[in-house]
Amino acid sequence: MNISLKTFIIGFAFSCLACSCAEQFLDVQPGSQYSSDFLNTKEGIEAITNSAYQNILLTGDAGVNRIYVEESCTDVFVNFRGLLNGNLQPFMDFTWAASQGYLQDFWRSNYRAIRDANLLLNAIPEHPQLNDDEKRQLSGEMHFIRGFAYAYLYSWFGSVPLVTPDSELLLARSSDAETRAQIESDLSAAADELNTTTPLYGRATKGAALGLLAQYYLQTRQWEKASETAQQVMDLKLYGLWSDVRTLFALNNEGNKEMIYAAPAIAMTGYGNVWIANALPPGYPTDVMNTATQVCLPLAFYQTFTDGDQRKELILTRYTNKNGAVIDLTTGEEYQNPRSFKYPLDPAQVERHGGMDFPILRYAEILLIKAEADVMAGKNIADALPYLNEVHTRAGLAPYRKVDIPDQDHFIELVLNERKWEFFSEGRRRQDLLRQDQFLQNAIDRGKHAQAFRKLFPIPQSEMDANPNLVQNDGY
Known part of the structure; x- marks a missing residue:
């Protein structure tokens, strides 16, 4: 740093x-x-x-909490155990309230x-x-x-x-x-x-x-x-x-040249990145503080990655614990789900707080914005495809071919998948699903009782109580 x-x-x-x-x-x-x-x-x-x-x-807990809230109501995040679970369970269950x-x-x-x-x-x-x-x-x-x-x-x-x-x-x-x-x-x-x-x-x-x-x-x-x-x-x-x-x-x-804007973090209590401390599985061989909570990627999400996708290497699926036992994180049984190691361990970490910056805007997103916006605006898929392929092939995958993409719907499905694989643990998935009118169905498909008013979060109850001129969002 x-x-x-x-x-x-x-x-x-x-x-x-x-x-x-x-x-x-x-x-x-x-x-x-x-x-x-x-x-x-x-x-x-x-x-x-x-x-x-x-x-x-x-940064600190506020930095990861923003990402947790954005992702816990989608298919790229799941949490088990610990105090954090009590705060995130309503978002995972689609039962959050204005008092959260x-x-x-x-x-x-x-x-x-x-x-x-x-x-x-x-x-x-x-x-x-x-x-x-x-x-x-x-x-x-x-x-x-x-x-x-x-x-x-x-x-x-x-x-x-x-x-x-x-x-x-x-x-x-x-x-x-x-x-x-x-x-x-x-x-x-x-x-x-x-x-x-x-x-x-x-x-x-x-x-x-x-x-x-x-x-x-x-x-x-x-x-x-x-x-x-x-x-x-x-x-x-x-x-x-x-x-x-x-x-x-x-x-x-x-x-680096891809990070257009990031939230700087340092290994200092309150100003670091605590993602990895919350994502470490039990008994992981490290001196970094390992919290009780278990921040995971759903096994079903991990299984959507294509073989050979190098982004999978940022995900932990197997490790040897401190007792020498090999632990499989692909059983899908409670917290035995894969872990995002996108924010790596920091040797200088202070308690939970490491120096891994939070990306806010990357060049990969600019390319995918260009691809999606062009096709949604009615431009030729062939002209937009190179922007999508630039991100896709960077991950070690073969480029998509225009002949395999018959229409706009298929192209947007490829873009949303690419964004899902590219930006997991960065807080993008909720907005992606909302933008393409897939947020509620995504939740319903996972067994959630997702009502239309959940597309917005409620104005915090403390602000409603303090300001009589505020009007709450519908449904809350």
Whole structure:
């Protein structure tokens, strides 16, 4: 891990302490207890900037919890035992409620990021210590952070209150059109203002802003815009696929050309990646802390991989435990299901916390966005197929042939499968299924009582109780 990354994350920790006095119960708020003198210093700007990033680039338990929630209501995740199981079972069973703590945590962290971004966007134009280049860069970063936060909130809850520096405390939800316009405006502004490079790993770039905008356009079925924006990322000629998917996530390959944007992690309590500690099976031969919970990949999902797919090598199916016994993780009996080792063991791991970054946007996704968006927009399958094949063949597989893909439905099925195999343990599956109207049927096919209102999560009950102007999503 490089020094700038370590400095960045440690800065997160100190910024959390600096901003803790500003926290109120209801996090949908424009207010702050930062003094104007503090905001008028570069030190104040940096502290609030670090706080904003910390609230969107979730690490520690919050980082994996976001992925767990996204995936536990799909076919690429299953969990057994431990305290974590009690929190995730409702998501696996399609019985989650507005009182679920992970929903509250996610809502609040994103609104803290929005609060910080609003503070700086208000302070930047007349700031006495920033030059024009610094103002433009910082404005781009804050638009990026605010757009990022609203995009995530929209994907979980639908339309949400849009907070500005001048907002009242208790806001009603904005309309769907207003929420979508805000996301597009913020990420577009970020793409216009940001540079293609950044001096500090983990900060926003033009490529990251364009990539998140392409993600957003795809998810909201704006196919032409998704295709065009993905093409803009490719036209930057800064990114490409890492040659070997088996080493893509290795600690010594962090910041490689495929990782357009990632949440930096370090082996420090609260700021690391705890995935592997929760995924380790009983008695696995390592000194890394092995928790009681058992985070697994369903055997049925593992069995969908094609023979020869190198991505299977990121999955543990057999090991020799500390007592010398060979354990088979393909029996499918309770926690004897395969384990995702996509986030590798870190020799420097502190308790559960390792230094494996969380990928937020990879070049592989840009290629698959382009493929899906082009075909959904009615373009020729033959023209879109190379984008799909670039990811598919990187995994060591033979390319798909146009002659075997008769129509749009078959092509999209291939894309969704590719995304399933490529992005497991990265929190993409729920959105993929929703976008192609397969979310409910996927759950029903697995024996879940999946009702239509479950396409959105409920507004957290704590926020409903604190703000009488909020209206809950239907069904909750």
